[in-house]
Amino acid sequence: MSRAQRRSWLLLLVVLALVLITGLALARPGGGHSYSGGSRSSGSSRSGGGGGGDGGFLVEILIYLVIENPAVGIPLIILIGIGMLVRAVIQRGMKSWSTTSTDVSKVQTHERESSAPRKRLEELRAVDAEFSVVLFEDFVYMMYQAVHRARALGTGPLAAYLDPALAAALPDPNLADVQGIVIGALRYEDFSGDSGGVRVELEIEANFVELLKTGQQHRFYVVDQLVLTRGAGAKSRPFARAHKLDCPNCGAPLESMRGSQCSYCRQEVGLGRFDWMIAELTNVTREPRGPLLTGDTPETGTELPTLADAAAPARFAQLQQRDPGLTWQSLTSRMAHVFGALQVAWSGRDPLQIRPYVSDNLFQTMLYWIDLYIASRCRNVTENARILRIDLANVTSDKHYDAITVRMFATSIDYTVGDDGKLLSGSRSRTRTYSEYWTWIRGTARRGQSRGDVSCPNCGAALRIGMAGTCEYCRVKVTSGEFDWVLSRIEQDDSYTG
Numbered sequence: 001m002s003r004a005q006r007r008s009w010l011l012l013l014v015v016l017a018l019v020l021i022t023g024l025a026l027a028r029p030g031g032g033h034s035y036s037g038g039s040r041s042s043g044s045s046r047s048g049g050g051g052g053g054d055g056g057f058l059v060e061i062l063i064y065l066v067i068e069n070p071a072v073g074i075p076l077i078i079l080i081g082i083g084m085l086v087r088a089v090i091q092r093g094m095k096s097w098s099t100t101s102t103d104v105s106k107v108q109t110h111e112r113e114s115s116a117p118r119k120r121l122e123e124l125r126a127v128d129a130e131f132s133v134v135l136f137e138d139f140v141y142m143m144y145q146a147v148h149r150a151r152a153l154g155t156g157p158l159a160a161y162l163d164p165a166l167a168a169a170l171p172d173p174n175l176a177d178v179q180g181i182v183i184g185a186l187r188y189e190d191f192s193g194d195s196g197g198v199r200v201e202l203e204i205e206a207n208f209v210e211l212l213k214t215g216q217q218h219r220f221y222v223v224d225q226l227v228l229t230r231g232a233g234a235k236s237r238p239f240a241r242a243h244k245l246d247c248p249n250c251g252a253p254l255e256s257m258r259g260s261q262c263s264y265c266r267q268e269v270g271l272g273r274f275d276w277m278i279a280e281l282t283n284v285t286r287e288p289r290g291p292l293l294t295g296d297t298p299e300t301g302t303e304l305p306t307l308a309d310a311a312a313p314a315r316f317a318q319l320q321q322r323d324p325g326l327t328w329q330s331l332t333s334r335m336a337h338v339f340g341a342l343q344v345a346w347s348g349r350d351p352l353q354i355r356p357y358v359s360d361n362l363f364q365t366m367l368y369w370i371d372l373y374i375a376s377r378c379r380n381v382t383e384n385a386r387i388l389r390i391d392l393a394n395v396t397s398d399k400h401y402d403a404i405t406v407r408m409f410a411t412s413i414d415y416t417v418g419d420d421g422k423l424l425s426g427s428r429s430r431t432r433t434y435s436e437y438w439t440w441i442r443g444t445a446r447r448g449q450s451r452g453d454v455s456c457p458n459c460g461a462a463l464r465i466g467m468a469g470t471c472e473y474c475r476v477k478v479t480s481g482e483f484d485w486v487l488s489r490i491e492q493d494d495s496y497t498g
Contacts, residue, residue: 116498117191119309121200124193125398130236132398134441134488136276137186138243140202141361143278144226145181146245148208152177159260160248160269163279170281174212180219181208182368183361185495189225195232197272202226203284207368221287227280230272237275239400248275302435306391306407307498315395319402325448332390334485335406335440342487343385343412349373359441359488377419384431385412393437394498397444403488405439437496439489446483 124131143161150158152175155167162170185205192199204224211217236242241251250265257263260270271277309315320326338357345353351367358366373379389409396403411433415426 117188117200119394119498120191121188122396122398124198128235129399130238132236132242132400133396134398134401134403135236135239135242137489138361139276140186140204140226140228141183142243142245143276144183144204144206144224147278147281148178148181151175152211156259157254157257158245160254160257160262161245161275161277162270163277164270166278166281174214175210176213177211179209179211180368182206182365184365185491187495188497197232197234198230199279200228202228218288221285221289222283223285225280225282225284226278228276229279230276231274234272234274234276248273302433302493304493306393307437307496308391308407309394309498312392312395315397316392316404319395319397323447331404331440331485335390335408335438336387338487339387339408339410340385343382346370347379347381347383349379357487359486362487362489378416378424379419380416381414383413385410388433393496400444401441402444403439403441404485405437405489407435407493408438409433409435435493437489437491437493438487439491440485441488442485443483 118133121136122133146158147162147170151170151172155162155170159167183204183206185203187203188200189203190199190201202225204226206222206224207219208222209217209219237248237251245254246252247254247256247262247265247267248269249267250262252262252264257269261268267274269275272279316328341357342354345351346366349370351363351370354366355363387408387410391407391409392404393407394403394405411431413426413428413430414432415428416424418424
């Protein structure tokens with residue numbers, strides 16, 4: 001084989017490698033980044049960029065091969081052309097997925113097998129009428145943050161909620177504080193319950209900053225396993241106390257606790273007798289780094305069929321019986337309105353535009369990413385974003401909340417630029433298709449069609465919501481789901497378990 005032939009075949013291998021690397025992102029729906037390694041997290045509306053550049057180098061190699069070695073170059077161009085044609089057919093099929101039906105029974109649901117420990121957790125409502133998965137997850141977020149801060153500040157105030165062995169092992173004498181604790185993903189690993197009590201195993205991805213007593217600061221990405229237990233006779237706390245930590249029995253302030261005994265009700269309230277206890281906190285991954293805002297890690301899972309509960313359409317119909325004003329059309333209109341608002345707010349790094357539409361926990365996650373972009377003097381831009389399809393995945397109801405999970409298929413141009421306008425990752429011209437599971441919540445007492453306008457759902461004034469989620473006119477908190485559907489969770493295809 002001559003030197004020129006060897007060079008042509010080497011270039012052919014380079015082209016094929018580039019096609020496999022860049023074409024993978026181009027040839028299948030998806031793109032973006034994981035919570036651990038890039039800007040796109042479980043909490044982002046649509047962040048993360050594509051691969052850098054637009055393929056000019058690849059074109060130059062193809063031209064060279066056609067001229068210098070047409071026996072290699074021409075067949076390669078034909079193969080690439082066939083691949084592009086197949087891709088166009090796939091994308092044309094994607095564009096035809098738009099959900100326009102007003103009958104939820106006709107909405108696409110493609111069920112696949114799920115272990116769904118989160119679904120089994122809902123069985124607690126049979127013996128605990130106050131139990132709500134939405135409120136339970138709020139409690140987990142609150143406790144996880146409190147426990148990590150307790151590593152520096154001491155575990156005494158949390159004694160009623162911690163296993164004694166864990167409380168003794170947590171404190172770190174080198175820490176002054178732990179701040180910026182943001183949960184990017186919460187996954188249910190297992191659930192079990194019997195006459196002895198209930199046990200829930202979770203896996204949590206998070207970022208936080210450790211402040212040392214020496215004055216140094218270190219940012220970490222972690223994966224933690226969390227085990228919560230509760231006694232068989234324990235019941236959920238009243239709704240009014242759902243978002244604060246107090247005596248698990250009587251609701252007295254934590255300052256009244258003497259170890260795990262309350263000085264007000266004189267009860268020994270530890271070991272899960274009255275409320276959830278964190279029995280174990282095990283670190284699985286701990287990496288001293290923050291998120292990479294300009295990396296490119298392709299999504300996985302977009303090609304998977306939708307993980308849908310077979311009972312979802314029937315449960316939606318039950319919701320409509322309780323609230324005839326709820327229609328699939330009005331609900332998806334609300335989703336489209338929020339989807340569009342989030343794209344603008346995300347690209348503009350404007351958290352106040354996001355605030356009216358998302359729950360407290362999701363807002364804190366999005367705010368975390370926006371602050372990182374601002375500090376890094378760059379922004380993730382999504383242009384021409386539109387929804388391609390909405391699949392109904394799950395519907396649940398408890399005493400306090402209705403929750404609807406859908407799988408959102410969407411497309412947009414997605415890139416990251418510095419404040420100086422320089423392209424850091426992604427493409428200003430290439431569209432990227434992706435899907436995510438979005439969970440929406442609304443208070444069970446709410447009735448009527450979902451609003452898609454820009455007015456306060458309580459007083460009707462122009463929508464001006466502060467960082468705490470309260471209307472600046474009526475001073476009522478409107479982001480808890482008590483007035484309209486708000487976005488509570490965003491989960492990636494490969495991490496959603498039903």
